Amino acid sequence: MKKLTRGLIAVSVGLAIAAGLAVWGAWLGGLVGAGIAGTGIYLAPEIPGRLARRRDTTRSARERLDRVSADPAAPVRLGEAGPAALLRADRRIVEFIGRPELDQLRDWCDGENQPQVLLLTGTGGTGKTRLALELARERQTHDWTCRVVRDGGEAEVVAAARAVTAGPVLLIIDYAESRLGLPGLLCAATGDDAGRLKILLIARSKGEWWEQLQAGTDASARALAISAAELALLTAPPAGDLVQAAVGAFAGALSVPVPEQIEVVVPPGPVPILVVHAAALLAVLDCQDQHPAGPVRVVANRDVLEDLLGREKAFWLGAARAVQMTGPDGIDSVTAAQAVAVACLFTVTDEGQAQHVLGRVPGLADVSGDRRRKIARWLRQLYPPDMPDLPAAAPGWWGSLQPDLLAERHVAGQLSANHDLAAGCLHDLGNDQARKALTILARACAHDRRAAGVLASALQADLAALGVPAVEVAVQTGGPLGQILAGVLSETTAPLELLIAIEQAIPNPTLVLAAADALVTERIVSSLPDGTSPPERARWADVLSVRLSQAGRTEEALSPAERAAAIYRELAAADPARYRPELAAALANLGVRFNRLGQPTDAAAAAAEAVTIRRELAQDNPGRYLPDLAISLSNLATDYSELGRRAGALTAAQEAADIARQLAQDDPGRYRPDLAATLVNLAAMYSRLGRTDQARSCAQEAAAMFSVLAPRVPGPFPPGPGDRAH
Numbered sequence: 001m002k003k004l005t006r007g008l009i010a011v012s013v014g015l016a017i018a019a020g021l022a023v024w025g026a027w028l029g030g031l032v033g034a035g036i037a038g039t040g041i042y043l044a045p046e047i048p049g050r051l052a053r054r055r056d057t058t059r060s061a062r063e064r065l066d067r068v069s070a071d072p073a074a075p076v077r078l079g080e081a082g083p084a085a086l087l088r089a090d091r092r093i094v095e096f097i098g099r100p101e102l103d104q105l106r107d108w109c110d111g112e113n114q115p116q117v118l119l120l121t122g123t124g125g126t127g128k129t130r131l132a133l134e135l136a137r138e139r140q141t142h143d144w145t146c147r148v149v150r151d152g153g154e155a156e157v158v159a160a161a162r163a164v165t166a167g168p169v170l171l172i173i174d175y176a177e178s179r180l181g182l183p184g185l186l187c188a189a190t191g192d193d194a195g196r197l198k199i200l201l202i203a204r205s206k207g208e209w210w211e212q213l214q215a216g217t218d219a220s221a222r223a224l225a226i227s228a229a230e231l232a233l234l235t236a237p238p239a240g241d242l243v244q245a246a247v248g249a250f251a252g253a254l255s256v257p258v259p260e261q262i263e264v265v266v267p268p269g270p271v272p273i274l275v276v277h278a279a280a281l282l283a284v285l286d287c288q289d290q291h292p293a294g295p296v297r298v299v300a301n302r303d304v305l306e307d308l309l310g311r312e313k314a315f316w317l318g319a320a321r322a323v324q325m326t327g328p329d330g331i332d333s334v335t336a337a338q339a340v341a342v343a344c345l346f347t348v349t350d351e352g353q354a355q356h357v358l359g360r361v362p363g364l365a366d367v368s369g370d371r372r373r374k375i376a377r378w379l380r381q382l383y384p385p386d387m388p389d390l391p392a393a394a395p396g397w398w399g400s401l402q403p404d405l406l407a408e409r410h411v412a413g414q415l416s417a418n419h420d421l422a423a424g425c426l427h428d429l430g431n432d433q434a435r436k437a438l439t440i441l442a443r444a445c446a447h448d449r450r451a452a453g454v455l456a457s458a459l460q461a462d463l464a465a466l467g468v469p470a471v472e473v474a475v476q477t478g479g480p481l482g483q484i485l486a487g488v489l490s491e492t493t494a495p496l497e498l499l500i501a502i503e504q505a506i507p508n509p510t511l512v513l514a515a516a517d518a519l520v521t522e523r524i525v526s527s528l529p530d531g532t533s534p535p536e537r538a539r540w541a542d543v544l545s546v547r548l549s550q551a552g553r554t555e556e557a558l559s560p561a562e563r564a565a566a567i568y569r570e571l572a573a574a575d576p577a578r579y580r581p582e583l584a585a586a587l588a589n590l591g592v593r594f595n596r597l598g599q600p601t602d603a604a605a606a607a608a609e610a611v612t613i614r615r616e617l618a619q620d621n622p623g624r625y626l627p628d629l630a631i632s633l634s635n636l637a638t639d640y641s642e643l644g645r646r647a648g649a650l651t652a653a654q655e656a657a658d659i660a661r662q663l664a665q666d667d668p669g670r671y672r673p674d675l676a677a678t679l680v681n682l683a684a685m686y687s688r689l690g691r692t693d694q695a696r697s698c699a700q701e702a703a704a705m706f707s708v709l710a711p712r713v714p715g716p717f718p719p720g721p722g723d724r725a726h
Contacts, residue, residue, distance in 0.1 A: 047215035061163040072136040088402050089130040094249040096134045105135045116225045117199045122233030123274030124405045132172050146170040154181030158188035168196040174267025177209045186221035207478040235270035246280035259287040261295035278304045335363045339713050341414040344407045345437050347396040360424035370455035408444035416450035426458035436470035442477040459488040471505040486516035496527045516537040518551035538567035561590045584613040604639035630659040634723050653682040676705035
């Protein structure tokens, strides 16, 4: 018994020493080889060094994680903290109210067979970020590692998190629609098998950016996006107790008594929670400053954001006076507001860059470097960067006005009010700068009508620098930017090389940019030089036909389709091996154009010729041409059916389904959607012939496929067989 007791004591002492060494390893290194008093235990010479290396590795891993992500529970670093800062989601001034969506997020984290990725969408100001932060706070109390991924840190964050923990991890990616590194993050996440890893994507809308991600070239990222859960955060009518809670919270944050005579009027219908909070904050500020005899009445509409901006502008000047920056050599209200807009638009990495971009402010273009330096430091004091302790990895030397909805409104207002400022800020931009500026203005279009005019003027003035970035931002943000770009393309002179670059940047198919794509392709075709080769002219004519059709310009799409088929027919006669595939594609497109115009006879003739050519091509190269043959057979079946040739229609539809079934067996992930579509077509043919049982069987098989494919296949399903460039 005594031996056992001594053994336990020895183990306890050893554990205590090991724990102490983890903290004091460097100091204890001097004791290597010496006995530790009272224990009779000696340390091997290599132990302190090993512990020190482990400590350094842990610190390095934590620093790496901090460079690419932030702790959602970390204290917010603020400067002078103007009134707008009280509305920041990460400050949590107003207590979080219960939302049913939080229960759904909990189920996603804890439930069995839940997808790894969830997309949370909602318009600006609906509380998406606050909801995500509340989820993270809860998860952290359950031993989860939760991180907000910094822009640019997507590719590294999974490995960085796994270097710190093998337990459950929640990664939050705000503004996922504009994250160029998102595919890299999803690729890295597919290899995570150390424990539960959940990725919460936050975006204002689910648009073509999401469809592109689901149709991406990387199979692992595509699989995660396709299987992702989706949750839309709706703007719910706020309850009266929410308003009172916000008033009390803001009064407490400002260290003033809770005003008793406040009336916050919430209009009927949904109102973004940010607008309600802004109205409550404005009412408290009015009571604090004015001490009114009667009740203060504030209407919770978007005008309160403008009123709150007025408060923020007064704060800027007060902060300037505090550091003696007023007067002739200081900063006035106009320059201060414009400088803050520049800080919203431009990310700078050091003080020198900050001084340089401030030169885009008209009143600061010709001032001394010393004055610009003072203003840059003043801005940094107002809105500090996110990571001041890691300057080498920091995304910016200064921060920005927050919340984003307020910053977007401020930028739109400043640029629309001053043409010289807009010209200075939206001209001569690099790709990254252009994307950021256009993104801010595109998002502002949803709540500020001035933004659209600023975007149109900027694109007209510098289409060469902004055209391709505008395409990318239009896909990411949706909204009116696609129509704005279309209007600019219809009016602005541009060289052929620029038009081609813009057209090639537009994804196909597209809804957001369909009108712009048709216009730019139209201009390319009309701008082709006289020496353009016949194959190039035919290719662009075929593309134009498809783009016009996708833009709803059905009648105009026929002429270029006929022109393309005619050119390819001449080329195929001279060189069949080279141009017969292009002729078949052009004929298939022409058949669809005739069909859309209600000309089934002409459509059937073109489709039948395409089938003949593609059948011959498939005999020599089935892997390449069988999918195209199935498409042409389906088109031909439709045309024959409309002509009353039901037997021929059934034969064509059966052959199309047989080919699609063969392809789906070999590659189900790629061709099962095509098989489902051909079965629907075949079911229709059986039904028209009165063969009900066979029609029902085909429809049921297709329905079973659609039930699996529907949540996974992005966009319209299936795509129109002729509405693509061949």
